[in-house]
Amino acid sequence: MASVSDADLKAMTQDERVKALGMTTDQLTGRSMYMEFDPDASDRLTYPWAPDVDFNKRTEVDCDDKSTTEVNKEIRALMDEGYGTVVLKNPRGMHSLGVGILSKLNLIIEGSTGYFAVGLIDGPNVRINGRVGWSCAENMMSGTVMIEKNAGSTFGAAMRGGDLVCRGSVGSRTGIDQKGGTIIVGGDTGALSGFMMQRGRMVVCGNAGKNLGDSMYDGTIFVGGEIKSCGVDAVEAELSDLDKAWLTRKLTQYGLMPDKGVDHFTKIVAGKQLWNYDNLEPNEKKLIL
Amino acid sequence: MCGIAGLIHKGKSSNVGGEMTAMLQALKHRGPDSTGYAVYGDERAPEEYIMRIKVAEAEDRSIGHGVHKLIADRIARVDAILEEHGAVVKSKEAPQDYSLRYVLTHDGDTPSMAEHIEEDGVTEILSMGNGLELIKDLGDAAVVAEAYGLNDFTGTHGIGHTRMATESDVDIKSAHPYWAFPYNDISVVHNGQITNYWIMRREMERKGHRFQSNCDSELLAVYTAHNLANGVTLEESLKRSIKEIDGVFTYLVCTKDQLGMAKDTMAAKPLVLYESDDLIAMASEEVAIRAILPEEIDTYDPYDEEVRVWQA
Numbered sequence: 001m002a003s004v005s006d007a008d009l010k011a012m013t014q015d016e017r018v019k020a021l022g023m024t025t026d027q028l029t030g031r032s033m034y035m036e037f038d039p040d041a042s043d044r045l046t047y048p049w050a051p052d053v054d055f056n057k058r059t060e061v062d063c064d065d066k067s068t069t070e071v072n073k074e075i076r077a078l079m080d081e082g083y084g085t086v087v088l089k090n091p092r093g094m095h096s097l098g099v100g101i102l103s104k105l106n107l108i109i110e111g112s113t114g115y116f117a118v119g120l121i122d123g124p125n126v127r128i129n130g131r132v133g134w135s136c137a138e139n140m141m142s143g144t145v146m147i148e149k150n151a152g153s154t155f156g157a158a159m160r161g162g163d164l165v166c167r168g169s170v171g172s173r174t175g176i177d178q179k180g181g182t183i184i185v186g187g188d189t190g191a192l193s194g195f196m197m198q199r200g201r202m203v204v205c206g207n208a209g210k211n212l213g214d215s216m217y218d219g220t221i222f223v224g225g226e227i228k229s230c231g232v233d234a235v236e237a238e239l240s241d242l243d244k245a246w247l248t249r250k251l252t253q254y255g256l257m258p259d260k261g262v263d264h265f266t267k268i269v270a271g272k273q274l275w276n277y278d279n280l281e282p283n284e285k286k287l288i289l
Numbered sequence: 290m291c292g293i294a295g296l297i298h299k300g301k302s303s304n305v306g307g308e309m310t311a312m313l314q315a316l317k318h319r320g321p322d323s324t325g326y327a328v329y330g331d332e333r334a335p336e337e338y339i340m341r342i343k344v345a346e347a348e349d350r351s352i353g354h355g356v357h358k359l360i361a362d363r364i365a366r367v368d369a370i371l372e373e374h375g376a377v378v379k380s381k382e383a384p385q386d387y388s389l390r391y392v393l394t395h396d397g398d399t400p401s402m403a404e405h406i407e408e409d410g411v412t413e414i415l416s417m418g419n420g421l422e423l424i425k426d427l428g429d430a431a432v433v434a435e436a437y438g439l440n441d442f443t444g445t446h447g448i449g450h451t452r453m454a455t456e457s458d459v460d461i462k463s464a465h466p467y468w469a470f471p472y473n474d475i476s477v478v479h480n481g482q483i484t485n486y487w488i489m490r491r492e493m494e495r496k497g498h499r500f501q502s503n504c505d506s507e508l509l510a511v512y513t514a515h516n517l518a519n520g521v522t523l524e525e526s527l528k529r530s531i532k533e534i535d536g537v538f539t540y541l542v543c544t545k546d547q548l549g550m551a552k553d554t555m556a557a558k559p560l561v562l563y564e565s566d567d568l569i570a571m572a573s574e575e576v577a578i579r580a581i582l583p584e585e586i587d588t589y590d591p592y593d594e595e596v597r598v599w600q601a
Contacts (some may be wrong), residue, residue, distance in 0.1 A: 092583055093575035111585055114576050131588050133575055134559055150589045153556065171590035172556040190556055191593040209592060 006048040017049075047122075050103030053084035060087045068096045079105060093133070098126065115152075118145055121162075134171070137164045140181065146254065153190065156183045159200065165254045172209065175202045178219060186256045194221045194268070195231065203247065203265075205256055213268045221268040222247060224258060235271040243267060290453045291465075291480045292316030293560075294572040295541040296581070297446035297548040297599050301567065302331060306434065306442025311580040312572055313430035313449045319573060320453035323464035324433045325425030327476035327543055328447035329601075333419045336396045337379075338473075341415040341423055342367065342406070345387035346460050349411075360387050367406055374402040384437045388415075388426070400471035407470075413462055413501055418474035420444070420545050425464040445601040446548050448541045450478040463504045469514030470501070474545040477513060479506035480573055481538030481558045489534060509540050517544070527551040527596040541571070549598040556593035563588045569599050 004020045012020060059078055063071050071088065075098065078086055085106040091097055095114035098107050098121070105124040109117070112130030122141040127148075134152040137145050142162040153171030156164045161181040169187030173195055180200040191209035194202055197216040207225035214231020221234075222243070230236070247262040258264075294312040296305065305328050313324055333339070344363035350356050367389075371378060376395040383389045395402065403414055416423030424437045430451065434440050450465035457463040469475035483489070483505040490500060490508055498511045512534070516526035523542060527549050530540075537557035542549045550571060552560060561575045563586055570578045575588055591597065 090583075092579040093577075095574075095576070112575055112579075112588070114574055130585060131575065133561070149587060152559065152561070152590045169589065172593055190590070192555070 009048040047102050050123075051079045052082065053079055053103070053105060054082050055084035055104075055106055057083045058085035058087070059083050060089055062089045063092065063094055063097070064090045068094055071097060072099060075101070075105075075107070079103070091130070095133070098124075112149070121145075131168070132166075137162075140164060142181075150187070151185075155185075155189075156181075159183065163250075163254075165256070167256065169206065174204075175200070175221075178202065182250065184250060184254060184256060188225065191228075192231065194219070194234070197221070197270075201246075203250065205251070205258060213270070215274065216268075216270045217272075218270050222265045223268065224262075224265050227266060227268070230268060233271040233274045234268050237267045237269045239263070239265055239267045290319045292319030292451040292573045292577070293448070293465075293478045293480045293539065293541055294450075294570075294577050295446075295448040295478070295543070295548055295550070296568065296570040297601055299567050299569075299599070299601065302443050302445055304441065305329070305444045305447045306439040308581045309447050309449045310430045310434040310440055312570070312577040313451050315577040315580040316451045316573060317429045320451040321429055322454045322459045323425060323427045323452045323461065324430045325423070325450045325452070325465045325478070326433070326439060326447060327416065327421060327423045327449070327466040327468070327478070328439070328442050328444050329420040329474070329543060329545065330422060330442065330444040331420070332545070334394075335419065336394050338391075338393055338395060338399070338417050338419065339422055340391040340393060340417045341389070342391070342412060343388045343415060343461055344412050346411075346462065347427060348460070349387070357386070363409070363412055364389065366409065367412060370402065370405050374398075374405065376402065384424075385426070388424075388437075390422070399473075403471045407501075414468070414470065416468040416476065417471070418545065421468070421474040421476060421543070423466055423468050423476055425450075425461055425466065427459065427461065427464075445546070446543060448476060448478045448543050448548070450480075455482075457502060457504045462502045465504075465506055467504075467507045467510035469510040469517075470499070472514040472518060474543075475510065475514050475517060476543045477506065477510040477540055479509050479538055479540040481536055481540070481553065483508055483534055483536040483538060485535040505536075506540075509534070509538075509542075513542050523547055523549045524596060524598045527598070531594050531596070539573075546601045547598055548601070549596070550591065551596045552591050552593060554594055556591075556595075560591055561588050562591055562597075 087108045091111040093114045096116045097113050098118040100120045101124045102122040107126045109128040114133040117132045117136045118126050119138040124143045126145040129148045131149040132151045135154045138157045140159045144163045147166040150168035151166040151170040155170040155174045158177045159181045160179045163182045165184040167186040170189050172190030174189045174193040175183045176195045178197045178200045183202045185204045188206035189204045192211045194213040197219040202221045205224040208223045208227045210228040211231035213234030251257040376393045378393045380392040426433045465478045466476040486505040493511050538553045539558040539560045559573050563570045
């Protein structure tokens, strides 16, 4: 595997790359996917075909009169030209902007987006100076996303890594099926937030709706305001000094540190009375990147 | 999936027809099967009604040349019934040969007249009221607005719907909005699925209400009308519906001077809200609101069990 050069990989099709990197394309029959980590391939944690961009090279894209596909293709073309900072103007609620960006990039969206904004990203730093619709940063793998206004439901669904921050309030089912990373909400969150959460951390500075953390397997939820109700198997845990230090660092980093500090936060974790991976799936492991 | 939209201007009239067309066209991808409008024009004298009817469905047109005589006969029947009930027709237009708009005066038993008109099981009154005009047909918003001359419609508020047929056929009678027969000026659009539809429908039928279609959304119109007719406020009716109606839904209701919204207990169906001092706009997706307010604005998602009512 290690003998395949980056140049060779770049020239390959996606199927060929998958095979060359030792990944499987077989039909999966189980609930989890085996994945062996090869230290020789550690340098490939960044994608070999990712363009080498310069953050100081900046340009703008006007979304008016363009389709989502056209805008997203233009972002990729600009990255291939070495642009490291791309500003999207006039998004006006367009769906699926900035999805699938798998390398470093400063993406600034000046306005509000619709559904599925910056989903499936792995690496970029995104700032959205407006509101986002449903399923923002769904399946996000790494990078940072900062939203200045409110967000819709299923914010950060199935997220795996990185920091996803909304300064305003978000809708329902925030962080549903969250598998890693950090979600930070400056305002309130709706019902069923953290539903079936598996890993990662969620911080809600305001109030949380009903059934918080329902059926969560693992992970941690911190709530600064009131919790309408906890869901099944979501229980309160003691806020440790380590938790407080982490909260202070993260909230300060994003300018969301409450005036009264973090001592008042409630910590919610899984009671683990309903489900445990290690007990029920002893032969399966999940690799969380 | 379906798309819903609503807007209300506070204390003034505007081109709600054109605005609703822009919003619904932006939601076309959520449901291209049919498009419907319930728009509220400037108020008329209490005894003056606008009646919108359709006398044929898409399947009727498949019979060929004979459909013209069929439609003419059905319209003649409606005219005779109006005369029989003492209604005075002030104007009569046919935006489509099967869809008519009457302006009439009537000071008798209007529900009885409406029931008589619909007695043939084919003719459907889409709406009747002092302000409400309900238009729905197959096609996207641009097609329907053009066919019915809606782009210049002036009024205070309205709701609209783009339908992706899932629970019933692609036809006009299953398209939204629904008028709350026989109550003036009440209309409903809905996105979602009502799971206790038949239980609730039988309950409403036992109370004397009748249904025109098998579309679950019609239940919301009948349910709302029943509550309002029994002195329940619109806000209270919306709150009750969240407890009494099962399923996943977000729906909008208009009366002569109000617009209301309700979200189910799971907040499973989307709605984005924009509020300013003189305009409230809402839609399944923000892109619809941006179709009439392209500048940067603040919007938010209502939460589960949230109910709001605005006055024109």
